[in-house]
Amino acid sequence: MFNNFALNSPVLVLSIVDSLLARLSTKTNLTFHVTNHPLPPNSADNLTNQNNAGGPALILGYAVIVSMSLAVAAYTNFLIHERQTNSKHLQMMSGLRPLTYWLTAFIWDSVCFLIQTALFMVVFALFNVKEYVDNANVALSLVMFMLLYGWANIPFVYSLSFAFKSATKGYTMIVVYNILTGMIGKITVPIIQQAADDESSELSALIFSIFFPTFNISHCFSKIYTNEYFRKACEKVDCSVGFLKQTALMCCGSDDELLYSRNILRDVSRRGLLPYIIILCIQGFIFWLPIIIIEHMEQISAFCTRFARNSNKISDSNSEV
Structure with a gap:
């Protein structure tokens, strides 16, 4: 070769x-x-060749996209089936409020997703992904991101479920949608990074994250892996040595010179994840809005009708005067 x-x-x-x-x-x-x-490559040599972390991080990002898409889309099967068999309609006719219906569904699905999150961490431990399981803080960060993803994307797939009348078709199309939107961003961002610069790629990653939660969590997993990889490599560099402190700035320099972030969850720079955390938190509230609008469409239509009638009466009164 x-x-x-x-x-x-x-x-x-x-x-x-x-x-x-x-x-x-x-x-x-x-x-x-x-x-x-x-001699074998030292820590500085490994840090210089940053592609050592890029490959595994990218593969793990793809794996997260597929697995999370399959897991979350399954929560729409029961909802579509109930609407298809008119079971939901009978419950509403019996006095069940929409808030109670969706709240119980979300609580049950959240419990199931919590179990799936634990299984994800078990898989990482079984395959000895050291960047994910060696540090307890990193493992807790991954759990937090998966829970935030559930908070954001479960209501999102609830909203998509209204577009389908068949549970099988709905599940398949939602899985395909999540995988495609995640993969498109995962392929586009590295291309932009190679063609332009890091700032442009970070901006494109933020834009993709705003619209596609699946890309968001995949990008976060990749960033955490890369950050932990560089942090582990820098642990082997003795920054107390004057010569290394002056030359190995990627490990011993200031926060702006380091290859990794000391606190990735609070970092707002291109190496940090705070903007992505905020995006997932906000998305959880936004994606509930379509469900609320659809469930209260009759009340909204009635309100709009009354408002239009009152406006016509006021305009007629003004014209008579």
């Missing part, structure tokens, strides 16, 4: 130069034979 790292070139060039100088000085055909035995 092609290797664009010319590890042997410096040694070969040095051997040729030394041989030529020796021949010129001694007037003999001296030849130096050299062997290259490079």
Whole structure:
């Protein structure tokens, strides 16, 4: 396979130069034979090659998109089936209020999602994803993000369920929608980063996160992995050594110079996740609005009708005057 790292070139060039100088000085055909035995890459070398963390982080992001899409879309099956069989209509006719209906559904689905969140962490532990399970704070951060995703995306799939009359079709289409919207952002953001700069890619990631919660959690998982990878690498650098403190700024410098964020949850820069947390919190409230509007459509229509009639009466009175 092609290797664009010319590890042997410096040694070969040095051997040729030394041989030529020796021949010129001694007037003999001296030849130096050299062997290259490079030391294993140190922490600074690993940090320089940032692609070491990019590959696994990207793959984990794709896995989160697919798994979360399958998990959350399943909560619409029961809702669509109840509406299809008129079971929900009978409950409403019996005096059940829409608030009670949706609140009980959300509580039950939240409990199920909490169990799925625990299983996700078990999977990470079984496969020994060290960046996710070695640090308790990182593991709790992942749990928090998954719960925030449930808070935001469960009402979102509830809203999408009104567009389908078949539970099977609804589940399939919602899964496809979540996967496609997550994958599009996951592919687009790295391309923008390579073509433009980090600021442009971060802006595009924020835009995708505002509209697509599945991309949001995938991007957060990737960022947490990359941040923890660099933090672990920097732990091996002794910043108390004066020489390293001056040269290894990526590990020993200021907050702006570091490759990782010391507190990723509170960081508002491109390395932090605070904007994404705020987006998920707000989305949870916004995605309930379509459900409220649909369930109270008759009351809203009646209010609009009364308002229109009152406006007509006022205009007629003004015209008579």
